[in-house]
Amino acid sequence: MPGSGDWELFPHGADVGVRGHGVTKEAAFANAAYAMTAALAEPDQVRPLRAVEIVCAAPDDELLLVDWLNALIYEMATRKMLFSRFTVRIEGEKLAGEAWGEPIDIARHKPGVEIKGATYTALRVAQEAGGRWLAQCIVDV
Amino acid sequence: MDLAKLNRVSDFEWRIAPVAGMHVPAVIYADESLIGDMDDKVYEQVTNVARLPGIVKASYAMPDAHWGYGFPIGGVAAFDPERGGVISAGGVGFDISCGVRTMLTGLTRMEVEARKVELADALFAKVPAGVGSTGRIRLDPEEMDAMLAGGAHWALNEGYGEPADLERIEEGGTMQGAQPELVSSKAKRRQRDEMGTLGSGNHYLEVQEVAAVYDADAAAGFGLKRGDVVVSIHCGSRGLGHQIGTEYLRDMAIVAECEGIYLPDRELACAPINSPVGQRYLGAMRAGINCALANRQIIGHLTREVFAALFPRAHLELLFDVSHNTCKLERHGIDGESRDVYIHRKGATRAFGPGHPDLPDALRPFGQPVLIGGSMGTSSYVLAGTAASEARAFSSACHGAGRRMSRHQALKTWRGRQVVDDLADQGILIRSRSGRGVAEEAPGAYKDVAAVVDVSDAAGLARKVAQLVPLVCIKG
Numbered sequence A: 001m002p003g004s005g006d007w008e009l010f011p012h013g014a015d016v017g018v019r020g021h022g023v024t025k026e027a028a029f030a031n032a033a034y035a036m037t038a039a040l041a042e043p044d045q046v047r048p049l050r051a052v053e054i055v056c057a058a059p060d061d062e063l064l065l066v067d068w069l070n071a072l073i074y075e076m077a078t079r080k081m082l083f084s085r086f087t088v089r090i091e092g093e094k095l096a097g098e099a100w101g102e103p104i105d106i107a108r109h110k111p112g113v114e115i116k117g118a119t120y121t122a123l124r125v126a127q128e129a130g131g132r133w134l135a136q137c138i139v140d141v
Numbered sequence B: 001m002d003l004a005k006l007n008r009v010s011d012f013e014w015r016i017a018p019v020a021g022m023h024v025p026a027v028i029y030a031d032e033s034l035i036g037d038m039d040d041k042v043y044e045q046v047t048n049v050a051r052l053p054g055i056v057k058a059s060y061a062m063p064d065a066h067w068g069y070g071f072p073i074g075g076v077a078a079f080d081p082e083r084g085g086v087i088s089a090g091g092v093g094f095d096i097s098c099g100v101r102t103m104l105t106g107l108t109r110m111e112v113e114a115r116k117v118e119l120a121d122a123l124f125a126k127v128p129a130g131v132g133s134t135g136r137i138r139l140d141p142e143e144m145d146a147m148l149a150g151g152a153h154w155a156l157n158e159g160y161g162e163p164a165d166l167e168r169i170e171e172g173g174t175m176q177g178a179q180p181e182l183v184s185s186k187a188k189r190r191q192r193d194e195m196g197t198l199g200s201g202n203h204y205l206e207v208q209e210v211a212a213v214y215d216a217d218a219a220a221g222f223g224l225k226r227g228d229v230v231v232s233i234h235c236g237s238r239g240l241g242h243q244i245g246t247e248y249l250r251d252m253a254i255v256a257e258c259e260g261i262y263l264p265d266r267e268l269a270c271a272p273i274n275s276p277v278g279q280r281y282l283g284a285m286r287a288g289i290n291c292a293l294a295n296r297q298i299i300g301h302l303t304r305e306v307f308a309a310l311f312p313r314a315h316l317e318l319l320f321d322v323s324h325n326t327c328k329l330e331r332h333g334i335d336g337e338s339r340d341v342y343i344h345r346k347g348a349t350r351a352f353g354p355g356h357p358d359l360p361d362a363l364r365p366f367g368q369p370v371l372i373g374g375s376m377g378t379s380s381y382v383l384a385g386t387a388a389s390e391a392r393a394f395s396s397a398c399h400g401a402g403r404r405m406s407r408h409q410a411l412k413t414w415r416g417r418q419v420v421d422d423l424a425d426q427g428i429l430i431r432s433r434s435g436r437g438v439a440e441e442a443p444g445a446y447k448d449v450a451a452v453v454d455v456s457d458a459a460g461l462a463r464k465v466a467q468l469v470p471l472v473c474i475k476g
Helices: A025-040 A061-079 B032-037 B040-049 B109-113 B116-126 B141-150 B152-157 B163-168 B185-191 B216-222 B238-259 B276-310 B389-393 B407-413 B416-425 B435-440 B449-458
Strands: A007-011 A016-022 A050-057 A081-091 A094-103 A124-127 A133-140 B007-010 B013-016 B026-029 B055-069 B071-079 B086-088 B099-108 B204-213 B228-235 B270-272 B317-323 B325-334 B337-346 B369-372 B380-385 B429-432 B462-475
Touching: A007 A025, A007 B407, A016 A025, A025 A061, A025 A081, A025 A094, A025 A124, A025 A133, A050 A061, A050 A081, A061 A081, A061 A094, A061 A124, A061 A133, A061 B185, A061 B238, B013 B040, B026 B040, B026 B389, B032 B449, B040 B055, B040 B071, B055 B337, B055 B389, B055 B449, B071 B086, B086 B276, B086 B337, B099 B109, B099 B276, B099 B369, B109 B116, B109 B228, B109 B462, B116 B204, B116 B276, B116 B429, B116 B462, B141 B152, B141 B185, B141 B276, B152 B163, B152 B276, B163 B317, B185 B238, B204 B216, B216 B380, B216 B462, B228 B276, B228 B462, B238 B270, B238 B276, B270 B276, B276 B317, B276 B325, B317 B369, B325 B389, B369 B449, B380 B449, B407 B435, B416 B429, B416 B435, B429 B435, B449 B462
Parallel strands: B026 B055, B429 B462
Antiparallel strands: A007 A016, A016 A133, A050 A094, A081 A094, A124 A133, B007 B013, B013 B026, B055 B071, B071 B337, B086 B270, B099 B228, B099 B317, B204 B228, B204 B462, B325 B337, B369 B380, B380 B462
16 A cells, blocks of 8 residues: 555646656556545445456556546446556557456445546646656546 | 636527637537536537537537546537538547436326335336346347337337337437448447346436426426426437447548648547548437437337236326437527538437427427436426527537536535435435446436536527426436
């Protein structure tokens, strides 16, 4: 589970922003995914029982972040699952990752809103002063 | 928003002259109070839209405008394909054809009050709502394509609804030009379990009382009487629409870069209407519209079943079904000539005025019903399109209150249980599987819908017909 300083939600007028930090770009992507789970449920209540593989590719880091989050949204929607542990490997334009989670349990996970899609609004993937990576965007709920 | 940056045209209209790459002015309809509360992001977004190729006349923001994605929510913009005009997936939104349908019940509040708890429980049991919920309908690939081509007409043929419903739905219940083959298998897969589901967030099914009538003639024409009970359903094209939006937004982001279209914000990703991607999106987006129309038709049918079981006297008649996230080809008067343009309405409701040929005979004298949703404890409104609306903003009006507080802040401010109890004290029964969802959607998290509606009326976008107050709300 990422530390409390590794991810956060930030406000948007109608929806919500998800932000991950990490010592690597991969860690920032994984933590942004964790933040996305926090946007709809309690991620520490989601047990990492089963893994789903995610593969995507995009011409730049920002599109790759949106593709990664949208791939997770698709898996959540079609498998009716929530995820709480993520591994990410990025080589050039390609991302290969795993999302670990379990089927949605309304009573335990207390989900709020479903996520429709990751947007290009407030989209940023960058190495910040100090060397840590940031990965963020607004998700439409 | 800083008023000093705007030119005041009237008490309800503000203008931003074209500067720095804007092809047309931006126009915001609001009073001083609403515009003072608007996020600066609305200024940025409404002016960014004015920079897109082929935009016609002006980039508009409705009185409920707020920070969206690329386009402001409450944004209206028309593009001319013959002048390099573009189509934008972000300008339609992820929830393609999200909209509201309102049905008359023929019952009075007194009749419904006696069985209100049973009604709330029965609707909650019948209509799937909330994260992870699934419908009872499963479509095979052929049926899915038939649904995407036929919309509410398809649903009717499958036994959902009544023939008279169709003329009370935009496009007669079927959006022409849909191309199901351009909808990806992932989008169809995402929809597999979701036909006839409400979704979550600000989507709902409400039983409402007509609390006030402002325009007696139009109200009579619409079948609305004070004390009557109606049902309003707010939802859209579910996972299928979300996936279409996701995929085409990405395609357009890449195409725009290749075509050299300047995007002040990547979310404005767009493609020329007369381009392969533009045409593909149109075909897929129209299929998404049909999905939303079919979805609301099915939920309307489920609602009728519940009322029939509890109130044998009830006959649920469709008043109207109108979307507020669309792009449609319409003919409008522009610079003294009649032109076919593609109107994006992102969180804005079409509002055809009296006499419009697309309206059914019974509604034509009064103008198109414009259905404005509230949020659980707050009122909803029925408005009607005006003759002036076309000149104002291509026959468009607001769509709801718009949030004044982020979801994050709402969660810190309210507990779902407390919101449900407080509303119950006011006689409003909430049914939801999600305490968190209820807290995020607390009535206090939204702006004053009455102020938005009053300004829409005063600005001539649409005129007030009736106020609806909630009795029961099934919340996603």
